Amino acid sequence: MRPLVSRTLGAVVAVGAVLGAAVTPAAAAGDNTFRLRAGSVVAHGSYGHMMSIPERPVPPFRIVGTMTGRSVFGCAVIQVGRSGPADGLEWRTVGKHCGAGRRSFDAQATYLFRGVKPPVRLCAGWSTAQAERGRRCDVYRPPAQ
Template sequence: MIALVLAGAMLAAAPANAFSLSTAGASAYGSYDRMMSIPERPVPPIAVSGTLAVNRPGQCAVVQIAYNGPADGIAWRTLSGLCRPGKTNFRATSQLLWGGAEPPLRLCAGPTTRIAEQGRNCDVYRP
């Protein structure tokens, strides 16, 4: 019973803008914020910051954010990548997608960075 109460308290303490992704020996976590802008100093409306962690030797992982690709399609921009056990921080800003949608984030893993960037083994965060 005490464990359930503690787990509930920990879940309640997480901010609404937090994200957590995991796949194949890698994880990413951090914050996804909608920014306010003023005409005198415009800023991109989306700000993402977090940590990418690889937990398994021989594993590569990338964190990517969606953007408007050619012909109104979705493309993915790599924010950070790591190909050894350890952690690295990332920070990026982004525009909204067509129609005003907030761009999703994804964590993808593979034996190389290039294969991870192809998006075959991923976990996706949709705000």
């Protein structure tokens, strides 16, 4: 009797794991998480929509995450796009990281021209100044609603 109970319990656990795995991708499709890689630095975070009230307006987007460096050489910057003159795109640096270790970043952003959500990019270089020039970058463009 004991082996029958353990087999039945094992089957119930296996079915629960399969159903849980089937539900997870559908739930993850709605979130706006990103993972960027440039040089030896990886950035991951979330791109959230904030609510505002008329008395205290805030920018509609909050971008929060962490940069992780795996090498002692090289630097990286995380940048958020913003509208520039004549409908151009400018990049604003919101976080810098050099060497090995972790550094968190937190930024608020507004819509770009024509109601486009601002992109996020991670750029690498030998120094933060070189990384800010934007030659080796990985870009996250949030999906349109």
